[in-house]
Amino acid sequence: MDVYRDSTWILEDLVKQRNDNKLVSGSLKNIIISKHKQFKLNNKNLKNVFACTIETYKHLDVIDFLYDNLENIDELLAKLEKEKAKKPNKFTLYLMINDLLFSKNKRVQLPNNHYLKKFVNQLSKQLNKNWIKFQKINKIKTIDEYLLKQNGDSKPVDQPPVRWFRLNLVKLVTQDKIDYIKQEIINNFKHKVDSWQSVAQNLDCIYEDEHIPYLFAVSMDFKISKCKWYKLNQIIIQDRGSCFPLEILDINSDDYVMDCCAAPGNKTSLLGGYIYVKNRLETMEDDSEEIKPKENGNEEEEITRVIAFEKNDKRSDVLNNMMKNAGFETRKYNPDFTVAEQTEKFFDEDSMKIDIYHGDFSTLCNNDRNKEIYKSKFFKYNKAILDPSCSGSGIYGRASIDNLNKVDLEKYTAKEEERLAKLSSFQTSLVSHAMKLPNLTKLSYSTCSVNVIENEQVVIDLLLKHPDWEVIPKSESIPTWKRRGLDSAFKEYISEDGKESLLKGISLKEINNIKEACIRLNKEEDGGIGFFACGFQRKLKTNKK
Numbered sequence: 001m002d003v004y005r006d007s008t009w010i011l012e013d014l015v016k017q018r019n020d021n022k023l024v025s026g027s028l029k030n031i032i033i034s035k036h037k038q039f040k041l042n043n044k045n046l047k048n049v050f051a052c053t054i055e056t057y058k059h060l061d062v063i064d065f066l067y068d069n070l071e072n073i074d075e076l077l078a079k080l081e082k083e084k085a086k087k088p089n090k091f092t093l094y095l096m097i098n099d100l101l102f103s104k105n106k107r108v109q110l111p112n113n114h115y116l117k118k119f120v121n122q123l124s125k126q127l128n129k130n131w132i133k134f135q136k137i138n139k140i141k142t143i144d145e146y147l148l149k150q151n152g153d154s155k156p157v158d159q160p161p162v163r164w165f166r167l168n169l170v171k172l173v174t175q176d177k178i179d180y181i182k183q184e185i186i187n188n189f190k191h192k193v194d195s196w197q198s199v200a201q202n203l204d205c206i207y208e209d210e211h212i213p214y215l216f217a218v219s220m221d222f223k224i225s226k227c228k229w230y231k232l233n234q235i236i237i238q239d240r241g242s243c244f245p246l247e248i249l250d251i252n253s254d255d256y257v258m259d260c261c262a263a264p265g266n267k268t269s270l271l272g273g274y275i276y277v278k279n280r281l282e283t284m285e286d287d288s289e290e291i292k293p294k295e296n297g298n299e300e301e302e303i304t305r306v307i308a309f310e311k312n313d314k315r316s317d318v319l320n321n322m323m324k325n326a327g328f329e330t331r332k333y334n335p336d337f338t339v340a341e342q343t344e345k346f347f348d349e350d351s352m353k354i355d356i357y358h359g360d361f362s363t364l365c366n367n368d369r370n371k372e373i374y375k376s377k378f379f380k381y382n383k384a385i386l387d388p389s390c391s392g393s394g395i396y397g398r399a400s401i402d403n404l405n406k407v408d409l410e411k412y413t414a415k416e417e418e419r420l421a422k423l424s425s426f427q428t429s430l431v432s433h434a435m436k437l438p439n440l441t442k443l444s445y446s447t448c449s450v451n452v453i454e455n456e457q458v459v460i461d462l463l464l465k466h467p468d469w470e471v472i473p474k475s476e477s478i479p480t481w482k483r484r485g486l487d488s489a490f491k492e493y494i495s496e497d498g499k500e501s502l503l504k505g506i507s508l509k510e511i512n513n514i515k516e517a518c519i520r521l522n523k524e525e526d527g528g529i530g531f532f533a534c535g536f537q538r539k540l541k542t543n544k545k
């Protein structure tokens, strides 16, 4: 009963928000998780509660129809109330009806003698009759067909066409082991195909990405988390777009890189793998040479090659744990840059190290004290990843929530515009802060948003604000990738006849180069989430590398 009780709380709240035209943001999954916490519900049931709530929520208008057309429901409820001295919540009944009609097992998840199960079961005949009526009215045969019609989408659910995963080099370390595991994984499939589209429909195919090393796509039906390689942390699930910012940065083994908005840490662990393993292997003369992180000399406190900032308390813990699972040794710092968690003062010499700063990246070097800290601890860092919080409009699992938000379209549009404008200015200010750090020479900016205001517009605003920075040209930013910045995003910066730039200090040719430097991945069309990335470098006269 716990599952239905917890799900009732959340479902009732979601429907209330929808009826009040209240805006909600984030994926439905995240909203359910946060409500689960907010209502202090029984955490053990989270997975089940999630499935139960989301499925019922998706089918809400169907269940409304089935329920509203029950002939004697008021009488039956009154009778039940008399017998049990309590009336069941309508949403609890909705959850049970959904299980009875649309779940895999087609049964209410309660013991047979439970009074509510008996109650819903006695409605079963009428419910099925109403469902047939609904199918006829809507000219559909299945509930998925109905959702498909409603969403005007080619798929019943909002999910990516394929699953992506990459090798975790940190757990493999030598070229022999990397090659061995890679081959073992490929051999597990009948065919290695040359496009991700070919794996989308076929469980037995694998695609090795042509743009990102050691990245693979498999069918959505393939359960990566059940694989031994996943259990051994030898592979990590990571979307294709999310790997692009690292490629743009052209990481070398002697780089010092900061990940300024790091949790949960997918890019951080990819970065660590590049620095400590991939680049080292590529530059090693003798294959049998053992990999060791470069020594940092006799500095009193070691400076690691990778640091990761995360301002959110809980997410910084998640980041720390993810890095440890991925095979790194970590050291955690408090927001005031002091060590928060350390077993030994120095890392083990041979370990692959990541320093985690639980704090706001924009405080780095922002006052006299922090400038001193910057000089002593951070002066070596020459590259940065900036992947700040965004609207997430490119990610999956938002379709239902977006529909919910669009109930009152006018209100939705006004609020959404305000929210995006705020996000855009936050994103610009964070990257702008990085551009002011004296020793940074290259950085990548990225979002999982599809909105121009969070992407191309941020790029232009940054270039106008920081004339000492320029974009990393297309020729050095994954030139093989075809989809670049949107034409429409740059239209407002060009005269109507297309001959002049309207931007002060940026020529027409430069505008075109900026557009070409931007990288876009379209949701679905490019195999995964919608993503945007653009690289920046300090102009040559001040460029130290």
Ligand SMILES: C[S@@+](CC[C@H](N)C(=O)[O-])C[C@H]1O[C@@H](n2cnc3c(N)ncnc32)[C@H](O)[C@@H]1O
Residues within 6 Å of the ligand: 242, 260, 261, 262, 263, 264, 265, 266, 267, 268, 309, 310, 311, 312, 315, 359, 360, 361, 362, 387, 388, 389, 390, 430
């Ligand atoms: C889009 S997520 C980053 C995802 C991450 N790069 C990855 O690939 O796994 C943005 C993260 O930045 C954090 N964040 C936002 N503003 C920040 C700031 N000023 N300093 C540090 N972290 C920040 C957020 O809490 C959030 O965890």
